[in-house]
Amino acid sequence: MSERHIVVLGAGLAGSLMAILLGRAGYEVELCERRADPREDRAPEGRSINLALSTRGLYALERAGVLEPVLALATPMRGRMIHDEQGALTFQPYGPLPEHAIHSVSRAELNRLLIAAADQLENVRIRFEHKCVEVDLERPAVTLEHGPSGEPLVAEADAVIGADGAFSALRSVMQRQERFSFEQAYLDHGYKELTIPPGPGGQHRMEPNALHIWPRGGFMMIALPNLDGSFTCTLFWPFEGPHGFAAVSDERKLRQLFESTFPDALALMPTLIEDYFQNRTGSLVTIRCRPWRCEGKALLLGDSAHAVVPFYGQGANAAFEDCALLADAIERHDGRLEQAFAEFETQRKRHVDALSELALANYVEMRDHTASRWFVFRKKLEQLAHFLLPSWYVPLYTMVTFTRIPYGEARRRAARQARVVRWALGSLGVGLAALILGALVWR
Numbered sequence: 001m002s003e004r005h006i007v008v009l010g011a012g013l014a015g016s017l018m019a020i021l022l023g024r025a026g027y028e029v030e031l032c033e034r035r036a037d038p039r040e041d042r043a044p045e046g047r048s049i050n051l052a053l054s055t056r057g058l059y060a061l062e063r064a065g066v067l068e069p070v071l072a073l074a075t076p077m078r079g080r081m082i083h084d085e086q087g088a089l090t091f092q093p094y095g096p097l098p099e100h101a102i103h104s105v106s107r108a109e110l111n112r113l114l115i116a117a118a119d120q121l122e123n124v125r126i127r128f129e130h131k132c133v134e135v136d137l138e139r140p141a142v143t144l145e146h147g148p149s150g151e152p153l154v155a156e157a158d159a160v161i162g163a164d165g166a167f168s169a170l171r172s173v174m175q176r177q178e179r180f181s182f183e184q185a186y187l188d189h190g191y192k193e194l195t196i197p198p199g200p201g202g203q204h205r206m207e208p209n210a211l212h213i214w215p216r217g218g219f220m221m222i223a224l225p226n227l228d229g230s231f232t233c234t235l236f237w238p239f240e241g242p243h244g245f246a247a248v249s250d251e252r253k254l255r256q257l258f259e260s261t262f263p264d265a266l267a268l269m270p271t272l273i274e275d276y277f278q279n280r281t282g283s284l285v286t287i288r289c290r291p292w293r294c295e296g297k298a299l300l301l302g303d304s305a306h307a308v309v310p311f312y313g314q315g316a317n318a319a320f321e322d323c324a325l326l327a328d329a330i331e332r333h334d335g336r337l338e339q340a341f342a343e344f345e346t347q348r349k350r351h352v353d354a355l356s357e358l359a360l361a362n363y364v365e366m367r368d369h370t371a372s373r374w375f376v377f378r379k380k381l382e383q384l385a386h387f388l389l390p391s392w393y394v395p396l397y398t399m400v401t402f403t404r405i406p407y408g409e410a411r412r413r414a415a416r417q418a419r420v421v422r423w424a425l426g427s428l429g430v431g432l433a434a435l436i437l438g439a440l441v442w443r
């Protein structure tokens with residue numbers, strides 16, 4: 001191992017997992033986070049978003065030796081529960097097998113667990129309330145600002161890994177380099193967290209083992225279960241327009257809109273008004289950039305390299321998968337970081353580009369199509385084809401969510417499957433038409 005000391009920026013999901021993987025591989029890791037230690041500050045818990053963890057994320061957590069405690073925090077969701085405007089329910093399983101489940105977990109709880117696991121390693125040092133304000137890519141070294149005192153601190157390292165999220169400080173320094181490409185696109189829709197509290201005795205007031213969706217064409221709400229019997233709901237609404245955040249500006253309008261569009265949910269949301277007006281409206285951004293690395297001295301991963309919109313439930317899963325792939329590459333290259341970073345970027349970039357497109361397309365599917373009979377029929381047909389020809393036909397959602405087939409390959413394979421199915425259906429149609437015509441002529 002030639003380069004031994006690594007600074008990881010951001011103790012979010014990717015940063016803490018990367019610190020665990022590097023620490024376990026024997027590196028000296030300095031994990032720098034601008035926020036205070038979230039284990040001491042439990043206040044934002046009720047406002048934390050929930051994540052759906054699936055195969056890619058679970059694999060990376062297992063590689064880091066933390067899968068079991070994470071699963072103990074999670075609730076399995078075996079399919080989508082669709083709520084129509086009258087409150088009628090339809091359950092759409094994710095697949096026929098028990099492992100076809102995704103796992104709902106609070107992002108804040110998961111983050112606390114990963115930070116605690118990193119903190120247990122002797123060679124991982126965590127600096128909270130240290131915001132990265134500058135990076136010298138040549139040395140490399142990072143300048144940190146200590147929140148309470150404002151004191152600067154310079155940390156030198158063999159390499160800096162930027163896991164500091166969609167608005168990465170490391171990336172903004174790399175952007176000043178020549179030939180750095182950067183794209184940032186916001187959706188016209190934002191999101192807001194709401195709550196369905198537990199019922200009497202901590203019971204869930206809806207089916208706990210499902211991801212609940214209220215698809216309304218153009219907008220939607222989802223709800224994910226928590227272990228304490230509550231659900232974290234996320235409202236995805238446009239910023240503008242009659243069903244938009246700007247228009248719903250007082251209690252009366254909010255109640256009216258919920259009465260007409262989410263009546264069954266409204267009955268379960270006693271704190272709707274407070275939640276809606278107190279919780280901030282978040283925006284949804286897609287970020288693409290290139291290169292992700294500066295020789296063997298700096299590398300971006302997770303949201304800092306490729307933030308995606310959340311509609312495939314893959315942002316954190318992809319960030320975790322990044323960590324496992326990078327750890328593999330470092331191991332393969334025997335600690336030569338320049339080669340490992342280069343291989344990681346070359347092999348990974350096109351797949352997360354594919355994911356960003358899939359995630360955007362899935363928003364339209366979730367909010368506009370999941371309620372339609374054609375969607376339900378298509379899903380059943382896909383599952384039948386998968387059951388009959390399991391090695392040949394695998395639905396795209398299954399490949400993305402329940403396998404580790406690289407995203408771009410999953411998308412290509414799904415397109416090829418769709419072409420063959422269209423051809424088969426077309427041939428069947430022509431065959432049937434010929435039969436009918438033959439029968440008519442013969443008669």
Ligand SMILES: Cc1cc2nc3c(=O)[nH]c(=O)nc-3n(C[C@H](O)[C@H](O)[C@H](O)COP(=O)(O)OP(=O)(O)OC[C@H]3O[C@@H](n4cnc5c(N)ncnc54)[C@H](O)[C@@H]3O)c2cc1C
Binds near residue numbers: 011
């Ligand atoms: C509404 C919503 C729902 C989602 N649902 C899912 C889901 O179901 N499944 C899924 O897989 N993903 C989901 N995601 C995406 C997921 O949350 C992100 O992809 C994931 O958090 C990315 O992890 P990260 O570690 O790269 O970035 P982050 O989690 O953003 O962590 C970055 C860390 O860096 C710190 N930081 C930032 N700047 C600095 C600085 N200058 N110096 C030091 N520290 C800094 C931050 O404080 C933070 O702790 C969802 C996202 C949203 C918004």
